Amino acid sequence: MSFALRRNKTTSDTPDTESKIRIRTIETIDVTVMIGSAISAFALSQLLYETILPVSGALGFLLTWYVFFIAISWLAVREIRGTVRAKDHLARVAVWTGASLAIIPLVLVVLYVIGKGYHSLRPQFFSQDQRYVGALSDSTEGGGAHAIIGTLQQVGIASLIAVPLGITTAVYMNEVKGRLAKPLRTVVDAMSAVPSIVAGLFIYAAWILALGNQQTGLAGSLALSVLFLPTVTRTAEVVLRLVPGGLREASLALGGTEWRTTSRVVLPTSRSGLVTAVILGVARVIGETAPLILTVGGAFIMNWNPLAGKQDSLPFFVFRLIRFPQEAQIARAWTGALVLLILVLVLFVIARAIGGRGPDNISRLKKRRLKRKGLA
Amino acid sequence: MALIGGFLLYRGIDALRISGWGFITESQWAPDMGGAFGIASLLPYTFSIAFVALFIAVPISIATALFITEYAPRRIRRFLTATIDLLAAVPSLIYGLWGLFYLQPRIITLSKWLADNLGFVPFFKVNDDFGTSLGVFPSSTFVAGVIVSLMVIPICTSVMREVFGQAPPGEREGAMALGGTRWGVVRDVVLPFGQGGIIGGSMLGLGRALGETIAVTLIISPSFDAKWSIVEQGSNSIAALIALKFSESTETGISALMAAGLALFIITLLVNTAASSVVNRSRSGSATEI
Numbered sequence: 001m002s003f004a005l006r007r008n009k010t011t012s013d014t015p016d017t018e019s020k021i022r023i024r025t026i027e028t029i030d031v032t033v034m035i036g037s038a039i040s041a042f043a044l045s046q047l048l049y050e051t052i053l054p055v056s057g058a059l060g061f062l063l064t065w066y067v068f069f070i071a072i073s074w075l076a077v078r079e080i081r082g083t084v085r086a087k088d089h090l091a092r093v094a095v096w097t098g099a100s101l102a103i104i105p106l107v108l109v110v111l112y113v114i115g116k117g118y119h120s121l122r123p124q125f126f127s128q129d130q131r132y133v134g135a136l137s138d139s140t141e142g143g144g145a146h147a148i149i150g151t152l153q154q155v156g157i158a159s160l161i162a163v164p165l166g167i168t169t170a171v172y173m174n175e176v177k178g179r180l181a182k183p184l185r186t187v188v189d190a191m192s193a194v195p196s197i198v199a200g201l202f203i204y205a206a207w208i209l210a211l212g213n214q215q216t217g218l219a220g221s222l223a224l225s226v227l228f229l230p231t232v233t234r235t236a237e238v239v240l241r242l243v244p245g246g247l248r249e250a251s252l253a254l255g256g257t258e259w260r261t262t263s264r265v266v267l268p269t270s271r272s273g274l275v276t277a278v279i280l281g282v283a284r285v286i287g288e289t290a291p292l293i294l295t296v297g298g299a300f301i302m303n304w305n306p307l308a309g310k311q312d313s314l315p316f317f318v319f320r321l322i323r324f325p326q327e328a329q330i331a332r333a334w335t336g337a338l339v340l341l342i343l344v345l346v347l348f349v350i351a352r353a354i355g356g357r358g359p360d361n362i363s364r365l366k367k368r369r370l371k372r373k374g375l376a
Numbered sequence: 377m378a379l380i381g382g383f384l385l386y387r388g389i390d391a392l393r394i395s396g397w398g399f400i401t402e403s404q405w406a407p408d409m410g411g412a413f414g415i416a417s418l419l420p421y422t423f424s425i426a427f428v429a430l431f432i433a434v435p436i437s438i439a440t441a442l443f444i445t446e447y448a449p450r451r452i453r454r455f456l457t458a459t460i461d462l463l464a465a466v467p468s469l470i471y472g473l474w475g476l477f478y479l480q481p482r483i484i485t486l487s488k489w490l491a492d493n494l495g496f497v498p499f500f501k502v503n504d505d506f507g508t509s510l511g512v513f514p515s516s517t518f519v520a521g522v523i524v525s526l527m528v529i530p531i532c533t534s535v536m537r538e539v540f541g542q543a544p545p546g547e548r549e550g551a552m553a554l555g556g557t558r559w560g561v562v563r564d565v566v567l568p569f570g571q572g573g574i575i576g577g578s579m580l581g582l583g584r585a586l587g588e589t590i591a592v593t594l595i596i597s598p599s600f601d602a603k604w605s606i607v608e609q610g611s612n613s614i615a616a617l618i619a620l621k622f623s624e625s626t627e628t629g630i631s632a633l634m635a636a637g638l639a640l641f642i643i644t645l646l647v648n649t650a651a652s653s654v655v656n657r658s659r660s661g662s663a664t665e666i
Contacts (some may be wrong), residue, residue, distance in 0.1 A: 038453050059485075088557035095447050098439020099456070102529050107461050109474045115432070185647075191646030194380065194641065195587020197615045201637040205383040226380075280465065288468020290589035293619055315469050319590065322473060337470055352458055 024369035029080065029338050037073035048374030066097075075265055079213075089121030110341065117338025119333045125339070130300040138328060144336050146302040150217055153306045154296065154313055155286050157221035158228050166232030174240040175262045192230035199226040208295070215297035220313060223291035231281040239273030240266060272354050279351035289315035296346050314340050381641060385628035388635030391628060400636060405617065407625075407632040411529040415639055417602040421612040425592060426585035428521025428606060429528050434578050435526075436530035444533075445540040446562055451487075457537070464530035472591030475523035480595065481530065483522060484513035486605040497606040510545055519612040523591045527582035535580055535655060539573025540566050576655030583648040587640060614640040 045064040070093055070166040078086035125143035169188065169283035173181045193204075207213050210262030243266050251261040267274070297319060314336055323331035392399055396412060402414025444456050490500045491513070502512055513519075543566045551561045567574075594611050598620060599610030618633050625633060 016581060060526050065425045084557055084560075088559040091559035092447065093564065094438045095443045098436045098588045099443035099448075102463070102472050103441040103459060103535065105526050106459065106466070108478070109466065109470060112474055113470060122584075189652045190645055190649060193583050194586075195589065195615055195644055197587065197589040198637050198641045198644075200382070201618065201634060202380045202383055205380065205387040205634060209387060210383065248619050250596050280461075287465075287469055288614065289467070290619055296623055315467060315590075318469060318473070319594075322594070323477075334473075337473055341470055343463075345415070345469065346464055348462055 043066035158224035162228035170236035202296035217311035220296035235277035391632035429524035441536035535577030579651030
């Protein structure tokens with residue numbers, strides 16, 4: 001597709017070619033047919049669904065409208081453009097429908113969580129724990145600071161373990177290309193298949209039961225790093241693969257060793273992509289609940305030490321409180337969910353902002369730095 | 377990997393020794409009282425939740441992936457890709473909460489409609505003496521499957537999008553040049569080329585759906601009698617069972633849960649290995665050059 005468009009553009013620059021054929025033209029008649037079909041389908045379903053049939057309801061009405069819209073617009077397109085174009089039109093409508101069905105739930109989820117959670121979102125949610133909170137006290141009392149701190153510590157430790165290990169593995173698979181690269185890739189692929197609850201069970205069996213440790217924040221972060229490692233490795237590998245081979249060859253041709261090529265050329269080139277890989281991994285892991293149920297223990301008071309004593313985490317906090325019968329506890333859980341969602345969204349936006357461009361684009365900051373050195 | 381399997385086996389072996397082959401054939405779960413336990417009812421439930429999820433997610437994913445690669449204007453293409461990635465980043469806990477409080481009260485009317493009008497199909501039949509009141513429909517396999525499908529869609533979509541995007545431009549242009557419509561190009565070039573991606577992506581989604589824990593735990597009310605109906609109350613899954621029973625289990629119980637976890641681990645491992653081999657075989661290895 002992109003090829004065709006580009007070629008058209010270059011040829012149309014020369015004067016003696018025919019007028020450019022645009023593939024994505026939308027003609028007035030197409031738009032008119034769409035709008036007309038929508039209106040007549042609305043009228044028809046109003047008549048049939050609301051007046052004649054003994055049923056009512058918003059969902060049913062929308063469905064009838066949709067079905068009528070498809071039928072009417074299909075007939076109209078077939079009249080004007082013929083059967084082939086009508087089939088094309090049907091496929092287009094189906095694809096649009098599917099895509100919007102995928103997007104709508106996301107919007108609904110975000111709006112719903114915001115609507116449920118913001119009532120009890122007060123500054124003290126970030127500064128207090130649940131120490132003086134009873135089941136019947138107001139939902140604005142106390143907060144989830146202990147859970148937020150727990151989550152941050154657990155995810156932090158998990159990334160300290162998983163990020164260096166993951167990037168080293170990716171470098172091994174993509175740059176060193178040793179004899180173990182292929183089996184390693186299979187193992188990483190298989191590891192990303194581990195269900196989160198199984199990762200929790202594994203840490204519970206290996207770290208808590210076999211080695212005799214307690215349920216702590218550290219145990220939780222170990223479980224998280226089991227899930228984190230394959231995500232980071234896979235994305236980092238994809239990013240490393242995007243580094244143009246010419247750069248590597250140039251470095252090697254200048255007499256650089258493999259290590260210098262990797263550390264001075266490949267890794268700096270893919271830095272923004274690697275940061276994105278890490279942040280996306282964090283965003284995935286920060287909402288994991290299942291492994292933490294088995295490993296961190298859960299607590300209602302602040303525990304700053306991830307190495308000893310039970311700790312809480314934000315998802316686990318939400319999961320526990322939502323199952324209480326009291327309204328106030330459920331409201332607290334929704335606030336926790338909102339904070340969690342905000343954390344994920346913020347991380348995601350940061351990741352996009354950093355990693356949105358490819359390795360050949362240089363950020364504004366970098367450009368300034370290069371200019372100072374007189375390089376660009 | 378071997379460590380994970382090994383430790384689960386090591387901890388679960390006690391329970392397996394007690395239950396013997398009953399672990400596969402027994403449908404009750406009462407290891408703590410010295411009773412019988414097994415995954416005979418859990419497996420069908422786990423798979424039926426996953427299949428409901430795939431049944432919804434696969435067509436939507438194919439449509440979304442086609443939309444992104446073929447239909448969407450270039451400007452919103454990147455935005456859509458980011459949105460799908462975001463869909464994958466939203467924690468499953470939040471989907472579960474939304475499903476429990478928002479979707480479930482609304483979707484059970486659909487369940488009721490299915491039971492009333494399609495009741496002759498065993499999946500939608502409801503065995504209730506009081507007729508089909510709305511009360512029998514919450515916490516069912518169907519509701520859990522719908523929620524899980526939300527988590528499967530981004531995975532399937534991103535795999536399919538990648539494979540569809542690699543359809544050879546020459547063949548596409550050829551189809552266009554022969555006067556084909558966009559649907560013609562999709563049907564004769566993109567879909568045949570992306571077959572492996574569709575199958576592989578769906579299987580990756582299956583692996584994810586089988587292991588999904590928290591959302592299922594929140595939605596279902598545990599049941600240990602396998603039944604055909606997917607709209608009727610009561611369902612289960614291995615992962616949800618582990619999350620629910622873990623805190624109240626004694627030593628034998630935890631060992632039994634470990635064995636169940638091992639079973640889940642083996643199943644997802646098989647599914648995902650098969651999936652990634654299908655996807656990898658369909659992918660052409662092109663390297664970027666300056």
